[in-house]
Structure formats: structure tokens, C-alpha cells
Amino acid sequence: LNGSIGRFTVAVLGLFLSVLFSLYLVPLGMYSPCIKEAGTLGPAPALIGHRGAPMLAPENTLMSFEKAVEAGGAGLETDVTISYDGVPFLMHDTTLKRTTNVADVFPNQTHQDASMFTWAELQQLNAGDWFLSRDPFGTVSSMSEMDRAWAQNQSVPSLAQFLQVAARSGRLVLFDLRMPPYGHPYSQTYINTTLQVVKANINSSQVLWLPSADRESVQAMDPDLQQTSGEKASIQELMDGHITRLNLHYSTMSQQQISKYRSVNITTNLYVISQPWLYTLGWCAGAQSVTTNSVHVLSGITKPLFLMTPEDYNLMWILTDAVSAFLIISIFIFHWCVDSLDALSCS
Structure with missing residues (x-):
């Protein structure tokens, strides 16, 4: 019986030491873009x-864009659709029900496509009350009375109004453009109509042109636009398409890919990054810009939250492993001594 107990004890101890040794080796195989040689961190x-x-x-209200400018944003991102009478306006959703009071003003048209409303109808809607009542980010309680009143009086902006904010403040603009549904009067001309509004209200070089439809024609009509792609492709394909920037989800890009594109002057924008730790990883990976919900938070970060050289990283883990090994050995010795004293007292 004692022999069986002894073999079991040895087996458990062997398993414990094997797992412990494996854990000690794990840090050697870990990777983080924030483990960098000194002096290699970009802006x-x-x-x-x-x-x-x-x-x-x-x-997607003028107040929201003014706040982003005030907080230090270098660019403004939005979503554009076109009204039934040909006015490009800002709206992310297919319908108006989430961000306006369309259910109150046009109760029978709540589920109608946003682009099927005329500009005059859109101007009757309130685009701010929903924010105060639903408090999507839990931030309403921190707003001043003046800001609450300002938010409550927001309407659906036109693309022209948005571009004027960007032009006045010297900000870049990035927008997605939604194709209107079949049967819409501008379903064939919405790109040209939108492009005309852009050229009339802002310097084209400030615009990151994301829509992929008819890109060659758009490039020919306005070569000053910064052609931006929402899809990865080979360097040759991107250069043939005059792409100067990629707009991609942060999970799809690696430090090596960002570096490869940057080597041919194709910059990378990652979306949507709103947490400081994720912004830190994007910074370390070399992203040139990020789309964020929290400009007011990230603008206050002056250095990565965690950044170390490979030497510092290795030293940290070696010291951690050494201290933990010392503590484990000390605990074993302590228990062995206690067991030995108990055995002597029993005898």
C-alpha cells in the first residue's frame, strides 16, 4: 500500500513539474507588437x-462632428445615403427608426428605406432625442445642460453641411456611400451626385474616398481624392487602383502587413478602436490612423500603455520565473520539514 501511495505521489509531482516547466517556457513563444527595439516606435x-x-x-449629427473636432480628431467618418429628391445626407441605418423620431412624424413609414424620403421630409425629423433617452454609451449623465439642449435640437445633416464642418476645421473625411434601392430616381446617378457635392464643399485632397463602385470613373473625374479601399489586395492591384489608404477592421491586419503596405506609401486605417489598450496595439503595429468612438479618450494617450524592448521582456519573465521557482521550492522544503518533524514526534 505504501509503495502504491509513493508511486502515485511521484506521478502527481512529475505531472505538476511538467506543467510548471511548460508554463515557464510559454512567454518565450508569446508575441506582441509592443515588444519592440528602442527607437522603432512610430508616431x-x-x-x-x-x-x-x-x-x-x-x-452622425453636426454636434457630434463638432465634438470630435473639439476633442482633437484629425478626421471625421460618416455614412451617406441620398434622398428621394437627390440630396446626399448622413444616415448609417437603412431605416430612420433608430436615430430619429420618424415613428412620431411619419408613423406609417417607420420601416421605409431612408433614401425614399425627400429632403424636406427628413428636415422635419429630430435626430437627438433618442440619444438622451436611450443613453447608448452611459454618458448622458455627464453632459452639461447646454450640451443636452444642443443634442435635443439636432436634425439629420446633409453631406454638404458635414463637409463644411470638415473644411472649416481642416479635417479629413471618410465616408461610406449606400446605393439607393431599385426604383429610386438616383439609383444610377447617386455617385456623380455625391461627387458634385464633395467638389463644391471641400478640397478633394481631404477626402478619403471609400466607395468602390465606379472607382476608375471617380478617379478620372477627381484625381485629388485619396482613393481608399475597404479590402486587402496585392500591392500591384492596389497601386493599379490608385489606392493610397486601406480602411480595415483591426482584427484583419498584422504588423507585417501594415509595414509591407507602408513601404509603397499605402497607409492603413483600422476600425473601430475605442479602448486605450487596443489603441496601444494599433500604435505599436504601425497603423497610421484609427477610427474610434472615443476621440476624447484616446487623444489624451501620449505613449503606449505597455511598451518594452525584447531584452526587458526576457528579463522580466526570467526574474518572474526565478522568483516563482524559489517560492515553490521553499514551500516544498517547508512541508518536507514539517512532515519530518511530525514523523519524529510520532516515533
């Missing part, structure tokens, strides 16, 4: 306000 990514500053104001 902080520029901040592009996702639908403005949606934590501080109703998304």
Missing part, C-alpha cells in the same frame, strides 16, 4: 471620429 495613429463623437453627442 501615434491619427484619430478619425466614428460618426463624430458618438459618446458625447448623437451619432
